[in-house]
Amino acid sequence: MSKVFNxxxxxxxxxEEVYEIIKNELTNFENSGISLLETSHRSSTYMKLNVEIQDVVRNLLDVPDNYKVLFLAGGGLGQFAAVPLNLISRTGTADYVVTGAWSAKAAKEAKKYGKVNLVLPPTDKYEDIPDQTKWNLDPNASYVHICTNETIHGVEFDFIPDTKGVPLIADMSSNIMSKKVDVSKFGVIYAGAQKNIGTSGVALVIVREDLLNQALPTCPSLLDWTANYKQNSILNTPPMFAIYIMGRVLQWIQRNGGLEGMSQLATKKASLIYNTIEQSNGFYYAPVAKNVRSKMNVPFRIGCPGDDALEKEFLKGAETLGLIQLKGHRDVGGIRASIYNAVTLEEVQALVQYMEEFYKKHSK
Known part of the structure; x- marks a missing residue:
């Protein structure tokens, strides 16, 4: 089979380098004679790995000492519930800045546990982030929640909101470790690993220590940040293999220029695609406002509105060339190129070459 670009x-x-490491370590982890898949989570081998990965997270993001690093089961969706369960008790209300499908789902989940104030007017189009002067923030809120990069709609924050002292909570599932972040500006950062830093099954949570010990009495132990911190993320058997893979990906980032290197690469890759769109005389169309276009997820259409027949032909042609999983999310349609850290510049160049050839063939 020819090479596939995912x-x-x-x-x-x-x-790809991480795959080679996994292959070599799969059946004999750390010279233990057995696989990590069958290693006790209470063993010194796993406990050492657990601390090592926490240290890598701290090093890459320059995490301040008053923040705790947790590895939790349930992915990002689990944290949609964990955030209100751990934080909404102070006032019973929370602010949600809905800029796309995932922040909308987070707000919907939070409504089960308290009052949710939608900071922005409801909309079915997510193409921009309104200026903060238009936000309806509640000074009584227990916290303000944002999604820094909307995977489906391709909207990415280019600023850190000023929440006037109310803890800022950020879902960074699809752009964490793609650029430097001032962790001290946030109360909590969380991310499902399977988009930019690993595989499914684990969420990375970074929580400021003054926000611990506030969980609702009904909060399940598995979602209780304080209970998990006290057990060093080994409250029960954690998703060990997913945590291990996340660690190996983070170490790969360290070896390849750290967050500065990832940021430079992300800018190059995104610019190649967006420039191709802009230079197509409207043949390709990116619906998101230029100042908030994501560098991780690039949704675009052929024509405005989208030409379904041409888009199907584009996707079919792409697959024959090994350019796979480019179909847009079912909620928005069209085409979407996700160009996370592991996607190489060469792979993006191959996509851009195909886009240019398709344009020449079908433009009028």
Missing amino acids: FGAGPAKLP
Whole structure:
């Protein structure tokens, strides 16, 4: 089979170098004679790995000492519930900035546990992030929740909101570790690993220590950040293999320029695609406002509105060339290229070459 270029939104491509490491370690982890898949989570081998990965997270993001690093089961969706369960108790209300499908789902989940204030007017089009002067923030809110990069709609924050002292909570599932972030500006950062830093099954949570010990009495132990911190993320048998893979991906990032290197690469890759769209005389169309276009997920249409027949032909032709998982999310249609850290510049160049050839063939 010819080489496949995977532009899937998640579970997404892993670095090829990491696959080689996994192959070599799969059946004999750390010279233990057995696989990590059959190693006790209470063993010194796993406990050492657990701490090592926490240290990598701290190093890459320059995490301040007053923040705790947790590895939790349930992915990002689990944290949609964990956030209100752990934080909404202070006032019973929370602010949600809905800029796409995932922040909308987070707000819907939070309504089960308290009052949710939608900071922005409801809409069925997510193409921009309104200026903060238009936000309806509640000073009584227990926290303000944002999604820094909307995987489906391709909207990415280019600023850190000023929440006037109210803890800022960020779902960074699809752009974490793609650029430097001032962790001290956030109360909590969380991310499902399967988009940019690993595979499915685990969520990375970074929580400021003053936000612990606030969970609702009904909060399940598995979602209780304080209970998990006290057990060093080994409250029960954790998703060990997913945590291990996340660690190997993070170490790969360290070896390849850290977050500065990932940021530079992300800018190059995204610019190649967006420039191709802009230079197509309207043949390709990106619906998102230029200042908030995602560098991780690039949704686009052929024509405006989209030409379904041409888009199907584009996707079929792409697959014959090994350019896979480019179909847009079912909620929005069209085409979407997810270009996370592990997607190489060469792979994006191959996509752009195909886009240019398709344009020449079908433009009028």
